[in-house]
Amino acid sequence: MVAVEDKVFKALADSSRRELLDRLHTKGGLTLGELCEGHDMSRQAVTKHLVLLEAANLVVSVKQGREKLHYLNPVPINEIYMRWIGKFERQRVHALFNLKQALKEKE
Amino acid sequence: MVAVEDKVFKALADSSRRELLDRLHTKGGLTLGELCEGHDMSRQAVTKHLVLLEAANLVVSVKQGREKLHYLNPVPINEIYMRWIGKFERQRVHALFNLKQALKEKE
DNA sequence: TTGACATGCAACTAAATGGTTGCATATTGT
DNA sequence: ACAATATGCAACCATTTAGTTGCATGTCAA
Numbered sequence: 001m002v003a004v005e006d007k008v009f010k011a012l013a014d015s016s017r018r019e020l021l022d023r024l025h026t027k028g029g030l031t032l033g034e035l036c037e038g039h040d041m042s043r044q045a046v047t048k049h050l051v052l053l054e055a056a057n058l059v060v061s062v063k064q065g066r067e068k069l070h071y072l073n074p075v076p077i078n079e080i081y082m083r084w085i086g087k088f089e090r091q092r093v094h095a096l097f098n099l100k101q102a103l104k105e106k107e
Numbered sequence: 108m109v110a111v112e113d114k115v116f117k118a119l120a121d122s123s124r125r126e127l128l129d130r131l132h133t134k135g136g137l138t139l140g141e142l143c144e145g146h147d148m149s150r151q152a153v154t155k156h157l158v159l160l161e162a163a164n165l166v167v168s169v170k171q172g173r174e175k176l177h178y179l180n181p182v183p184i185n186e187i188y189m190r191w192i193g194k195f196e197r198q199r200v201h202a203l204f205n206l207k208q209a210l211k212e213k214e
Numbered sequence: 215t216t217g218a219c220a221t222g223c224a225a226c227t228a229a230a231t232g233g234t235t236g237c238a239t240a241t242t243g244t
Numbered sequence: 245a246c247a248a249t250a251t252g253c254a255a256c257c258a259t260t261t262a263g264t265t266g267c268a269t270g271t272c273a274a
Contacts (some may be wrong), residue, residue, distance in 0.1 A: 006122055012187075013120035014232075015113055025191050032251065045233055047252075066241040066250045074192050078200040080119075081188035084132050085181050093185040121262075139221065152263055154222075173220050173271040 004057070008076045011056035016041065017049045021058060024072040031067045111164070115183045118163035123148065124156045128165065131179040138174045 011017055020035055032050065036043050050070065053059040058077070061070045085093060118124055127142055143153050157177065160166040165184075168177045192200060 009116075009120045009122075009125065010231095013116045015116075016232085018116065021191055025193070033249085041232090042234065043251085044235085044253090048232075063251095068251070072191065074196045074200050075203065077188060077191050078204055081184060081192075082204060084128060084179065084184045085188075086132070089181045093181050096182065097185055097189060117261095123262085140219090148262085149264065150221085151223090151265085155262075170221095175221070 007052070007056040008058060008080070011052045011058055014049065016045075017053055020046070020049060020053065021072055024059060024070055028071045029069045031069060033067075035070065114159070114163040115165060115187070118159045118165055121156065123152075124160055127153070127156060127160065128179055131166065131177055135178040136176045138176060140174075142177065 012021075016039070023035060024030060032043065032047060035050070036046050039046065050059060050061075054061060056076065058073055059070050060073050061068050063069075119128075123146070130142060131137060139150065139154060139157065142157070143150050146153065157166060157168075161168060163183065165180055166177050167180050168175050170176075
């Protein structure tokens with residue numbers, strides 16, 4: 001069952017899917033219809049993306065009547081992080097990130 | 108220049124490339140030849156993977172004579188993490204991760 | 215210098231991927 | 245009931261991608 005990990009990365013490989021995750025990070029519980037808004041691709045394309053995201057466990061959904069509500073699941077992302085960032089690196093890398101942020105805000 | 112982010116995710120999408128990252132996380136400074144060992148794919152295939160990983164800035168390399176030494180760069184991974192894990196989630200998710208680890212060790 | 219070693223580049227192939235269109239199903243409100 | 249709304253499924257197409265093979269270049273050591 002190494003497959004689940006592979007699904008996560010494959011799912012994250014597409015920019016449309018990443019954008020969907022961004023939207024769900026900002027606001028959870030969106031329906032398929034809502035997630036389609038502001039894209040130039042068809043509803044069916046979005047459906048396919050959501051199927052992959054759910055298979056990867058990056059998105060969880062609940063059916064409510066004829067609607068389907070979608071939520072972001074942060075767990076798999078955390079596992080990626082833990083995989084390649086050792087305990088020491090974590091501090092350095094966080095410091096670097098914060099520095100970058102601070103500089104960005106000064107612009 | 109949205110391309111750089113895309114390269115990171117595309118690079119991570121392949122399991123052979125992730126394995127290369129694992130090897131470099133365990134031990135930095137490996138040559139192409141060393142990275143080829145224990146794979147069933149050709150040297151040229153590995154080269155191609157490394158090109159992508161370097162383009163994504165996930166791997167940095169230094170030429171030394173006729174050899175090329177490779178190192179893992181943790182910065183892009185951290186940025187993925189920061190993107191989809193909000194400040195509160197970070198705590199919960201870490202706690203969950205640690206719990207899982209503890210349970211795994213008890214087996 | 216010359217052979218062995220380490221890496222680089224290019225053309226080609228098979229499979230995976232992202233997108234489309236068309237039709238089917240299920241739920242809601244009047 | 246029935247029309248509008250929300251989602252699901254399947255076949256098909258173009259492009260990308262991971263891998264190969266073959267040859268070229270560059271560096272070291274005897």
